[in-house]
Amino acid sequence: MARIIGITGGSGSGKTTIVRKISEIVGDFTFIPQDNYYRSAEYVSNTNITAFNFDHPSAFDTDLLVEQLGLLRKGQEIAMPQYDFVRHRRKEETVRVQPGKLVILEGIMLFFEPRIRELIDLKIFVDTPDDIRFIRRLTRDIEERGRTVSSVIDQYLDTVRPGHYEFIEPSKVYADLIVPEGGENRKALEVLVSFMQGILA
Ligand SMILES: Nc1ncnc2c1ncn2[C@@H]1O[C@H](COP(=O)(O)OP(=O)(O)O)[C@@H](O)[C@H]1O
Ligand SMILES: Nc1ccn([C@@H]2O[C@H](COP(=O)(O)O)[C@@H](O)[C@H]2O)c(=O)n1
Numbered sequence: 001m002a003r004i005i006g007i008t009g010g011s012g013s014g015k016t017t018i019v020r021k022i023s024e025i026v027g028d029f030t031f032i033p034q035d036n037y038y039r040s041a042e043y044v045s046n047t048n049i050t051a052f053n054f055d056h057p058s059a060f061d062t063d064l065l066v067e068q069l070g071l072l073r074k075g076q077e078i079a080m081p082q083y084d085f086v087r088h089r090r091k092e093e094t095v096r097v098q099p100g101k102l103v104i105l106e107g108i109m110l111f112f113e114p115r116i117r118e119l120i121d122l123k124i125f126v127d128t129p130d131d132i133r134f135i136r137r138l139t140r141d142i143e144e145r146g147r148t149v150s151s152v153i154d155q156y157l158d159t160v161r162p163g164h165y166e167f168i169e170p171s172k173v174y175a176d177l178i179v180p181e182g183g184e185n186r187k188a189l190e191v192l193v194s195f196m197q198g199i200l201a
Contacts, residue, residue: 002073004103008110009126012133014182015106026196034107036081037065040089046151055163066115075099086146111171125175126182
């Protein structure tokens with residue numbers, strides 16, 4: 001049965017960066033970003049960015065994520081959805097994901113939902129100060145997600161920050177390991193890599 005490592009933490013905490021650094025050392029894992037399970041909200045744009053709350057558990061198709069994680073655990077292939085952050089919608093195409101011994105699941109809302117929690121073998125919370133996370137998000141969302149400065153600020157104040165304190169920060173209690181500052185934490189990376197190598201051996 002496949003083992004699942006769950007990496008959560010606030011937006012901009014460095015979750016994706018940790019996974020990228022792990023992949024430079026450990027190649028043989030399946031990567032499942034929770035973001036791919038966002039529900040479509042194509043009526044959203046930079047001028048009405050808070051018309052859909054992307055920082056609420058209901059923003060995700062959790063039924064599909066739980067179903068597909070269950071299949072991967074049992075060693076079955078899935079058709080993973082793909083998400084477009086610029087158009088706020090699920091893409092037409094899916095990606096075939098082959099099962100393996102190790103799955104890394106990454107996303108902001110993993111530990112809030114008991115059905116997801118129960119499927120995770122090792123729970124990691126990436127803990128990065130709010131100001132750093134906001135600065136990283138501002139830069140990334142403008143460069144990669146088609147956003148404007150004012151849309152990032154409006155969204156942060158209206159939904160991202162409240163959602164962080166209501167759903168994400170309290171879920172830290174479920175973590176097995178808390179990693180300060182994400183991808184630059186070399187010792188945490190070493191611990192994670194050796195845990196994964198143990199599963200793959
Ligand atoms: N230690 C770091 N120093 C500087 N920039 C970073 C660092 N970690 C991540 N970033 C940048 O911050 C942005 C958000 O990081 P990312 O890993 O995507 O966070 P998350 O997946 O938690 O939202 C990205 O543009 C990334 O390149
Ligand atoms: N269309 C969307 C969908 C999600 N978001 C934001 O993404 C954040 C989660 O992704 P991270 O890579 O930052 O962890 C979340 O805080 C949503 O607000 C968005 O802006 N637009």
